[in-house]
Amino acid sequence: MAPDGEVTLSKDFIKGLWKENPVIRQILGMCPTLAVTNSATNGLAMGLATTFVVISASTIVSIIKSLVPRQVRIATYVIIIASFVTIADLFLAAKFPSISKALGPYVPLIVVNCIILGRAEAFASKHPVHRAFIDALGMGVGFSWALILLGSIRELLGFGSIFGFKIMGAWFTPWIIMILPGGAFITLGIIIGLINQFTGSRTVDTSCH
Amino acid sequence: MDKRIIKMIVVLTATAVLSGGILALVYKKAEPLIEANRLRELKKAIFLVLPEAKDYKTVEKKGFNIYIGIDENGSQVGYAFVATGPGFQGKIKMMVGLANDMKTLTGMKVLEQVETPGLGNRISEDTFQGQFKGLSTEPEITYVKNKKPEKPNEIQAITGATISSKSVVAIVNKELKKVVKALKEEEVEKTYGP
Amino acid sequence: MEIILIFISAAIVNNFVLTYFLGICPFIGVSKKVETALNMGMATTFVMTLTAAITWLINTYILIKFNVPFLEYVAFIITIASLVQLVEMFIRKVSPALFRALGIFLPLITTNCAILGLALFAVLREYNFIESVVFGLGAGVGFTLALVIMAGIREELEFMDVPESFKGAPITLLIAGMLALSFMGFAGLLSV
Numbered sequence: 001m002a003p004d005g006e007v008t009l010s011k012d013f014i015k016g017l018w019k020e021n022p023v024i025r026q027i028l029g030m031c032p033t034l035a036v037t038n039s040a041t042n043g044l045a046m047g048l049a050t051t052f053v054v055i056s057a058s059t060i061v062s063i064i065k066s067l068v069p070r071q072v073r074i075a076t077y078v079i080i081i082a083s084f085v086t087i088a089d090l091f092l093a094a095k096f097p098s099i100s101k102a103l104g105p106y107v108p109l110i111v112v113n114c115i116i117l118g119r120a121e122a123f124a125s126k127h128p129v130h131r132a133f134i135d136a137l138g139m140g141v142g143f144s145w146a147l148i149l150l151g152s153i154r155e156l157l158g159f160g161s162i163f164g165f166k167i168m169g170a171w172f173t174p175w176i177i178m179i180l181p182g183g184a185f186i187t188l189g190i191i192i193g194l195i196n197q198f199t200g201s202r203t204v205d206t207s208c209h
Numbered sequence: 210m211d212k213r214i215i216k217m218i219v220v221l222t223a224t225a226v227l228s229g230g231i232l233a234l235v236y237k238k239a240e241p242l243i244e245a246n247r248l249r250e251l252k253k254a255i256f257l258v259l260p261e262a263k264d265y266k267t268v269e270k271k272g273f274n275i276y277i278g279i280d281e282n283g284s285q286v287g288y289a290f291v292a293t294g295p296g297f298q299g300k301i302k303m304m305v306g307l308a309n310d311m312k313t314l315t316g317m318k319v320l321e322q323v324e325t326p327g328l329g330n331r332i333s334e335d336t337f338q339g340q341f342k343g344l345s346t347e348p349e350i351t352y353v354k355n356k357k358p359e360k361p362n363e364i365q366a367i368t369g370a371t372i373s374s375k376s377v378v379a380i381v382n383k384e385l386k387k388v389v390k391a392l393k394e395e396e397v398e399k400t401y402g403p
Numbered sequence: 404m405e406i407i408l409i410f411i412s413a414a415i416v417n418n419f420v421l422t423y424f425l426g427i428c429p430f431i432g433v434s435k436k437v438e439t440a441l442n443m444g445m446a447t448t449f450v451m452t453l454t455a456a457i458t459w460l461i462n463t464y465i466l467i468k469f470n471v472p473f474l475e476y477v478a479f480i481i482t483i484a485s486l487v488q489l490v491e492m493f494i495r496k497v498s499p500a501l502f503r504a505l506g507i508f509l510p511l512i513t514t515n516c517a518i519l520g521l522a523l524f525a526v527l528r529e530y531n532f533i534e535s536v537v538f539g540l541g542a543g544v545g546f547t548l549a550l551v552i553m554a555g556i557r558e559e560l561e562f563m564d565v566p567e568s569f570k571g572a573p574i575t576l577l578i579a580g581m582l583a584l585s586f587m588g589f590a591g592l593l594s595v
Contacts, residue, residue: 027572030427031516038326072217076224078484082477083228087235090473094242097250105523108476112516114428158326176327181422182584189569189576196568228477236473295408298590299417300528325590 009134016138022115023146024192029113033147034184035106040163043151045099047144049088049107054116054143055136056084058124062132065125077120078111085110115139154178154187251276254289258306258316261286270391278306287315290388294380297372299323301332305341305381311389314350317341317381329373337374340364346385350378406537409530413541416592419517420549421583423524425542426517430550431575440554444547446505448540450490450512451521454483455539458522459532479522487513517546552582 022028036042089107092100124132158178160168177183262278276289288307301322306315324330345361352366366374419425491509495502525535
């Protein structure tokens, strides 16, 4: 039993990283993905905040799954998610004011990030706690690395730095377009397109609904 | 049937009450820290535009706050105030420092703006903000394009971002007028007393 | 004057979809036909305007009055979810024809981040009641505009030879990027 269980757990974790990556494969959570990735640091911060919320919400949902009547489950999940988002928001504002300022209203918008409700509804409400936790962790890490990648590319080309460290020399003229909204759309479009090209697969256009 | 509805209500209420309670606790812990952060930011901005100030006190005049900068001997070094207005793409918010004579600026710092990256957002750069230090506000601040400013009330607009530069100048002029008016009225009150 | 500025800013200059990335999910998922896009846009505009009004009341008369700002997100998301339900029931009763046109979009609206985003932005900018409502309407119009333009382009795209790996989301994102850049041309409409 034990080895089997471990195999499932590692599968639960790994699928979020690549095969079911929320950003690159499922095109979920686009709003924060595009909005805050003008720098690698912002991408990392948003990734961590979202990971915290998805893990906490999935764990709680899995614990109380047998208590919640079917008709009110979405309402209950939404309250739980919104509460954890508030906690994350207050924490950032208290301890990391500059990050809180940079992410602005996109922290509270984690509430409607389809990844979180999606994981609660599709996975956590049907599986035991440890699997729900690992699944959420995988999704959170998968979401985070995609955001960091996007943020790094945009920051490198838009400011010539990554995580604030200058990479490009003085010869480099920053591509202003990369930090504009248009640059966010174009960069993500190209990343997803190229990944499709190299892996020979198509994006599963599930969207949240 | 009835039992199910009761269960629904109980679960929803319990969730709401629990989440409300936990959030209240977290808020109680976080709120003082958030407030302290806000004050620290404010203080930093005030001391930046009033370099000689070591402390400040807040006076409320006609709905807006004026911060009076004080140096180590307790004498007044100038006024600071927040000026807000429309820029090229959205709101621009600045901290402006005004000398005691109310005719010279002691500094300007952009607090918030959403101007175009690489062009308009260069209003946040020191080379632009620095021009406001020692700037004469009489008769009114103006800007020049593509050449060095000659008069004491002129700044040089950022190349490719004339509208953002123009907006900054317009906002400062407009808010400055209001502040000076409010301050002068206060002086009249002080001198002649009610 | 201020009111007109708020409307134009929300609808065009700082378009919700193309500048703030709000409502991207339906933008990428739904916008394949102009007519569907228009209906979806109208349903969303309606809910947005209503949401702006109600969340303003809740914020002013409950959250601020009882000094419980930390309940903002919970209160707003519950309001939006219940509001969408109510609107759905109401439309179904009053006008079955309208319901057939808009009904299927209503459930999608709850998870549309543009609605919550709208409520949050209105609080952040300290709008009064009228300004909030106009902001909601403007944001809705902006959302509809972006959705319809995108749908129009995608209808044409059907006949184009898009590389296999760029079909679907990637090409939509690339087009959205071009749209976002062209909408930047409207910046400056608002400045003094």
